[in-house]
Amino acid sequence: MNQDTQSYAIELEGISKRFGAVQANKDIALRVPAGTIHGIIGENGAGKSTLMSIIYGFYEADAGVIKVDGQAVDIHNSQDAIKAGIGMVHQHFMLVDNFTVLENIVLGAEGGALLKQGLNAARKELKRLEQEYSLDVDIDAKVEDLPVGLQQRVEILKALYRGAKVLILDEPTGVLTPQEADHLFRILSSLTEQGVTVLLITHKLREILASTNNVSVMRQGEMVAHRVTAETDKDELAELMVGKKVRLKVDKEAAQPKQTVLSAEQLCVSDSQGVERLKKVSLELKAGEILGIAGVSGNGQSELLNVLSGITPMSSGSIAFAGQRITAEQPKTAAQMRALHMAHVPEDRHKMGLVTGFEAYEAAVLGYHDADTYNGKILMKRQAMVEECQARMAAWDVRPLNPHLKTANFSGGNQQKIVIAREVEQNPEVLLIGQPTRGVDIGAIENIHEQIVKLRDAGKAILLVSVELDEIMALSDRILVMFDGAVVGHVSAEEADERTLGLMMANAWQEPQGASA
């Protein structure tokens, strides 16, 4: 290794950042050789984006030193970072949709109080940049009329126009088609030939292996390893990324799956932009089993929950449930699905599971408020609601045991218990449950896990979505892995280990064929 003789475009020493109780970055050290593509990988919440936001001046680090070209620099805001020659392409593009490409590029670097000269100068400079880096874009087109791949190119041009020598890309391929992604990597490698240094943040192992010179791995806010890409492989990286975690223990008997209660065929969902978010997902859910859905967040799990529960319409495919066939032509609403005994604990309890301004007893009937038990036609049966809530809270050990407390004032774990109790006590046939223990304290996690297993043993079918691999592995009887809107892996609980799942989540898994793994 001749690293000591190399010059570094970026050096980080002891960077730490805390958000409230969360240590997002802890004593991070990183050296990025000039003119290379340096990958940074890690799971959700590993602290990659925070670290990059610190380099770009969006947040200030609590401690640590940032050096650019060997010189320590003070970066307090984005302006400082831009001056130091750092540019960033954000995951969500920072473009003004109804501006032209040219206007977007000069925004913040207009070169004078009047636009005209600035725009003309920029026009010339952009011609040069476009040729030098072969980045063709129609600079007079409106950004909203461009496909995402080109919008990303505008972001890159924007950074280069400001003289960026270091380019940070945050999950750049998340929104791109495979062809667009290939093109992007060709652009990036030509950038490094021109002396630009690229920092690439991703959770996709393939991209790291295919395009980077070096790679650093982050886990839970810490930098856990640095590797030369050519000297590592996907197995090592996947293991470093996921880590050897203490196995979560859940006492449970082997599952005794019975008849299929829900089956989905070729489900597709498109978002409002027409982008396909769920791609031909098929699955079967049996009574008496827990089917875990693993994956890095944003790979279609939310869409799957929403389409199964009737919240978002499917664009094609079908669901067979409770003797009904649900298709795009014959959809069912969330209320109709509930009436067929499908319960849903949504991933985001604040946005979808609760009305945080409601008192506990009110939140405890949401979605079932029309049932005769609660609804007295003109007035709600308040007394009955409060009494039932009180009994449930006692049974689920919700603290404090006060049905009149606002749900916002319960801790995360107790809020979650209120939601889960509400859904489970309706005695559903199928329970869809998303991120059941997100933001929940350890004690409550155990309790919630026990309840889920108990429900399974009572012969119910459970679909569990979680980004916590431990949780998936501890609870599930079968595991599906999602990537980019599609199911990419299917393993039974016995076969599952972190490495296999980690590789599947990064879409880097290949069936073992003889000796090659």
Next chain:
Amino acid sequence: MFETLILILDATLRVSTPLILAALAGLFSERSGIVDIGLEGKLLGGAFAAAAAAAVFGSAWIGLLFAIAASVSLALIHGFACITHRGDHIVSGVAINTIVAGLTVTLGLDWFSQGGQTPALTGAARFTPITLPFADQVAEVPVLGLIYSELLSGHNILVYVAFLMVPLTYWVVFKTRFGLRLRAVGENPHAVDTAGISVAWVRYRAVILCGVLCGIAGAYLSTAHNAGFLKDMSAGKGYMALAALIFGKWRPVPVLLACLLFGFLDAVAVRLQGVSLPVIGEVPVQAIEVLPYVLTVLLLAGFIGKAVGPKAIGKPYVKERA
């Protein structure tokens, strides 16, 4: 008939002036993403300050300065609530309107003891009509002479200022660096922030400009169009300006046309007061006065084109935690 039309158009210009100034004021504010339902309050506050200062100092120009100062102060309060403290824009705006409606009368009573009015303004304490060169000489020329001498000439300076503000606003919003940032901040403040520009500072400047223009509009009401301040003299003009702003789709020239249309309807309403038309009979004035609002509602409902405002309007800017 022609003469009547000229007279109605002449009145249109006079009624449109405060609408144009206030609507352009709103344009600056709303293009930056700050909803301004408080145009009404700033207009009224400006009118009171102008009349009070003009009465004390005997100068319409000093009145104008006070009007601008009062209106900008109100605008800064709105900015402080909405930009610095990320408050609700509507609540803040309505609060300003309510406070000003009460405060002007209370202060007026205390200072001048004339039932909430300011003393009648005369002479230099008012903006007086300006006769354009040769207006008298060409008055006899058919058609064009009448248009020049009656319609174009004989307005006070603030009317001309209002009309000049339209191209000026267009130039600022579309041809300057400030304008580019202003439009960007109302569409996607995150883009502005990551470009290294302070979102708050751009918005504050927009709000101050809004205050200046509302101040001029207020001064027009009390020291040019009228001769003194009357309780609630803005009479919903701020809201009508807001309607014109939406009707003109946040663009200077269409906003001007919307203001002229609304002003015209107002002038016609005054003209038709008590007049019995053939066939229809007497038209209730209110039926015409309500038209600007009806038109705006129709527009918003999508019957006449489509009004799409700045995307980030009304949303407080919070740096998101990644």
